[in-house]
Amino acid sequence: MPYKELGMLKDSGLSKDTFSGVVVPYMSEAEREKYQVTIQDGLLFWRGEKLNTNPGGSWAFIMDKNGRIFCGNKNGDIQHHSAFFSGRPVAAAGHISVVGGIIEYINNFSGHYQPTSDYMEQFKEELEKNNVDLSETEMDFGISSKTCKLRLKNFQDHNYTGKWYQRFRGTVVRETVDGSPDTYTGRTHIQGQRLRLYPDGPRWQWL
Structure with missing residues (x-):
């Protein structure tokens, strides 16, 4: 399978x-x-x-x-x-x-x-x-999909930092890499989801 x-x-x-x-x-x-x-x-x-x-x-x-x-x-x-x-x-x-x-x-x-x-x-x-x-x-291996989804969804969790992961505040993406400060990228999102690419076209998803 x-x-x-x-x-x-x-x-x-x-x-x-x-x-x-x-x-x-x-x-x-x-x-x-x-x-x-x-x-x-x-x-x-x-x-x-x-x-x-x-x-x-x-x-x-x-x-x-x-x-x-x-x-x-x-x-x-x-x-x-x-x-x-x-x-x-x-x-x-x-x-x-x-x-x-x-x-x-x-x-x-x-x-x-x-x-x-x-x-x-x-x-x-x-x-x-x-x-x-x-x-x-x-x-x-980092955190699980379930944990990441909850943390991305709850963008008021300001204390979370993690390797490569994005977090959100309002409609603005805040990106954090361990050891570096938050960066406001100016990107927007749909309810905390991220746009990923697939053969049948782009898809907004939690993970």
Whole structure:
């Protein structure tokens, strides 16, 4: 059964790709294959060898609805998570640190998709289904869709800050990244929802 997918955000995803002044190359199916991760005996392989993200630290990754995993070095030829699937929906997105095929760390840091923990749990499920041992893996998956929805809906919750997440006051978007002050972007919203992109067109949704 396919995993549920999350569309890329229009404002912090498509707008960044289109209007940042830097052309983001989107991959074709053939180009994408070079970045696919395979799992053998519970270890992650990339281009025929055990995956090592060090000394580059963590790499960007995405998983599609069928459980295929792709990753690449953002300090190399991968600029954004959107590049892997040409801005289309994904089942999980974030950064991963791997040494000798063993996963040391996983997070949900993607400004383009901003997945909640629900989507990251799908990634964990796929790994465990392929006998990947995550008992020693550090995981930072953020908050759940339910919690995020409540906090976005209740825009009077002024004390909330969270990685990548937006919060709202009236019709003005306030964006917060941990460690930085609130930013009034001037963007508007519909009852605290966010515009995400799907093959059948954009959709306003809580998450």
